[in-house]
Amino acid sequence: MRSLWLQVAAVTAINLKSIAQRRWLSLSTVVAIALVVIVLLAFLAMANGFQRTIAGSGADDIAIVLRAGSQAEINSTVSRDQVRLIEDGPGIARGSDGKPLISPELYLVVDGIKRTTKTKANLPLRGIGEQGSELRKDVRITAGRMFNRGSNEVVVGKALLREFEGLDLGSTVSFGATRWTVVGVFEAGGSVFESEIWADLNVVQSLFNRNNIVQTVRARLTGPAALNELKSYSDNDPRLKLDVKSEASYFAEQASQTSDLIQKLGWPLAIAMALGAVAGALNTMYSSVAARATEIATLRAIGFGGFPAFVGTLAESLLLAVIGGLLGAAATYLIFDGVTASTLGGNFTQVVFDFKLSPWLIAEGVMLALIVGLIGGLFPALRAARLPIVEGLYAN
């Protein structure tokens, strides 16, 4: 048994050392596999980044109240009377002054100009209630100050500022006939809120002619379990009949559609390309076996078995695949990780997000590379193991 493993080790070493002789063919296989991994990982990093931005936006102890069946904030309407009823609802936390911690909000779409393409894009302008910024985790003004209530002032999310022009601190923007001053820039823990512009609810309502209407109501719950109390309260009051969801589940729904789409595009493409790469790997490995036919036959003639020849060839293929996989992962990391992109989200407005690789995604990429290497090496390895000695010795 021990001698068998010694044989395997010897043949594998010979194989690996001889890769240099076939460097161009081997290199092309490595690069092919690397490209497959790059394409897959770029898509997965995009889906992952999008998912993290949106799904990371919601909290379990914040309830979001929408009109029944509206699905997204943009389609929802909640009347002033309904807001009052929600204020009195059960399960809602109260501040030290005894006031309920809720924020009625109006969500409007306005135009912004994208820095890269100079084209118009839909940006969200959110009119928030007094408690609006406290109802979101990790909101911090990083430059300037918060807007004053009752004034035409806005604060702008950090991500939005990066992707769209004309919103820098101190500048004036006009939405319709009204001019607004950007007085602050805020961070919100990398969440989707960083892609928004915030202003005072009452000002937005009056300037956009939506006086008695808001779109959503956010409320801090006394705890995640209080959600059901608020839900049944809304279901049982015919004046309400609103959809009550936890913010976390609302955003999870929003994120899943788009990131599913990206993944559904990414995997088939990667698999189709991987098939192409398998063909390349097979070619390389068959050529490798053909080039070493004499060598393999000689080893067999002096007593080496077929199994070491098999393992040696497979090991060569797997090594090339691993190098390709790691190279692809490294290239994706260098090129794509942290790249900012934006697309239309569930609310019909731009969501700014970063491509984000994770160790698990890299593992998926290397796994795909290994599968390519395994299939690409298997059949040539079988041929190497079965090569008739006499034929091999006369191969050249």
Added chain:
Amino acid sequence: MNDFDLVRKNLFRRKLRASLMIVSILIAFMIFGVLAGFYRAFTAGEDAAAADRMITVNKINFTQPMPIAYFNRVKAVEGVRQVTFANWFGGYYQDPKNFIMALAIEPNTYFDVYRSEIDVPPEQLQAFIRDRGSAVVGETLAQKWGWKIGDRIPLNSNIFSQKSGGHTWDLTIAGIAKGKAQHVDTNFLLFQYPYFDETRSFGKDTIGWMILQTTSPENNDRVAKAIDAMFANSTAETSTDTEKAFGKAFAAQFGNIALIVLLVVGAAFVTILMIVGNTMALSIRERTREIGVLKTLGFSGARILTMVLGESVLLALLGGIPGLAIAALIAMALRNSLANVVPGFAVSPTIALQGLALMIALGLITGIIPALNAMRLKIATALGRG
């Protein structure tokens, strides 16, 4: 035996190797075909845009409404041949998942402005105009749900509610619209704005956007400026742009699709280029001796160059053509399920021609170095080697 036979026999001397290369080329062109078809469908709105058509929207954003009074004022602007308007309805049928592109439209003018794309038989159009509660549905949508003229269907909105409190509008189908060209997407439902406006609970007397036709594309700029100036400093300022520019800006919102397509197709091609190029070089090197013999027999360098290039081009075509054919089949299979995202997903003749050009380019690029080497080969070296 002519030169083509030689090329063919050379190519298939090692059947396995040739088949593997054909498979990788096939996959590259399959990816190309599908992505190009996807991209074309995605930007179809741009191509379909008529040069003399413009869109007027609220300057804040196209989702913001503007007063219906604007319609008559725009009609009077010099250089405007025809105007119509529409309002987004956020429609769905029975379940919110069954999204329907439903618009409340100005019934008398809408089909006139879109007459180069949408065809509704005159008697059906008359019936639609006569009945306030009726609708015209596109052919694709009608087929999807098996709707016929005279059917009554409940249309839901995820935005609007009725004054009575419900979210459902009952509509009678008065006409089925056909697309006049292949790129026209008929996955829509159009119903009467007057009926919509008097039944909805909020937003009364506002419209979503106006579509106008100018007397000639040269007037576009002047007309746009005149309209936007007319509403400057009002509560709802407008922004007027050509349909093409509007569509392009909208498509760009989904992210840079063109770049992604280019990236993937590029990566697939570089991969294939390397694999095929290397294998070609290998197989020519194996044949050094034979090339020497051919030269001894009096084959000129140029003829050998052509034969080697012929071999690589043949290889590219053998892989590429079936690859494009498979892409066309995939597009056909996915066409209906993707109708909402990318209407008119297909491998068009233009894409097929581009693909063919790419195949020839691929063949020439992968073949050129081995072919040049073969051409320059000296007989003595060739026969002396191996």
